[in-house]
Amino acid sequence: MYVSQKNITLPEPDTIVWKYLDLSKFLDLLLCKQLFMARADKFKDQYEGTFSEPTHGEMKKIAQGNPEFLQRYKRHRQKVVISSWHINEYESYAMWQIFTQNSEGLAIQSTVGRLQEALAPDNKYEQHIGAVNYIDYKKEFIPFDDMFFPFLFKRKSFQYEGEIRIISDLTKHDETINDGVKIDVDINRLIEKIYIHPKSENWYKNLVFQLMEELGFNFTIEKSDLESDILI
Template identity: 75%
Template sequence: MYQNNPNIKLTENTDTVIWKYLDLSKFLDLLLSQKLFMSRSDKFEDQYEGTFSEPTYEEIKKLAIDNPEFINYYKTHREKIAISSWHINEYESFAMWQIFTQNSEGLAIQSTIGRLQKSLYPETSFKQFIGEVNYIDYKKEYIPFDDSFFPFLFKRKSFQYEREVRVITDVSKNNIKLNDGLKINVDINELIEKIYIHPKSENWYKNLVIQLVKELGFNFSIEKSDLESDILI
């Protein structure tokens, strides 16, 4: 179970539906390893990931005049943070299918905030939290820096469509070296409520996923996305 941090925003409604869109290879890796991959924070496409807004940076620069290591700490700290991103939405997202899957051969994991919380095993070797991302204007708005997790819970407003909730892991107090990321233990049956197959996929692909899941000993509900269902007129 994850740790609670009163400084981090997270809805109290544990039934809030969340999604992860991914390709088949990553999905099979999740099932086979029974570990959730978390990407190192500075490996995301968004170069602003884990950085500060302009008002905050100006304040940090002033504090760093007498302590130049202050800024270096934040730069290197990004290498010690791993993130697993989930999308909050009551329904499937056409945009998420487009962005995170390719060649009509992706799938989506449907879960809830509560399931995600319960699926994480207790970690004694590093800190781990779940929080919702805040979307702000990086030129005008302030990001607090009195908690080392805060930079990773803010993104620019242009990413607002992601409606992201994150599992964030901090290994800075350990000797763990993150290359591309980190895998953490999860209870797969608790984590996954339902699987949706890509809306443009063929029937053979859906049958393949069903067969693979069955052979690996899982019995999730699997259905094809209805975003491409037949029109009624």
């Protein structure tokens, strides 16, 4: 396993990051001790892994007489997998709304340094960590001298995501990638704290505590800062 920061913006190791997910996905992470990485072209954003208009115009000039040049980049989206995290010092109300349903779900709090340490050294895939840059796709240029760059730029409309990504390029691996792959991680290094959905009911909170105890995990479970204790 190799974590590269070459030409990639990476925040300081103590930068706080979050992953918001439902209970089933969280349990899958704990039981398998594997982190799911989604195939890039399966994301809802159709621009995922594509280039901005100025870059595409430049690439079309290069591709004249060599149509394979552009096709290679299109196929590449099917071979790149991503795990997305949210950079924020605090909980995000918006992230709870987007990634959880029915007032149920959890948030993993970690740090950039913990992400780096949690990636198992014997993984067969190389992992690269980088923060996403949010740009105007009609005006700004995305470099294409590195195959990872298209996956580290998004439109300004997504700036609220404050995203940092773990990215793997599986091009050299002769295997079928459906929705994505799972990679081995050190769970205890990955997770610093767990937050329970701020609007969850007591039975759900008790269920989370019970599951952690039965599975033998002793993570710190925090009450959401968004849970109301009205002071008058």
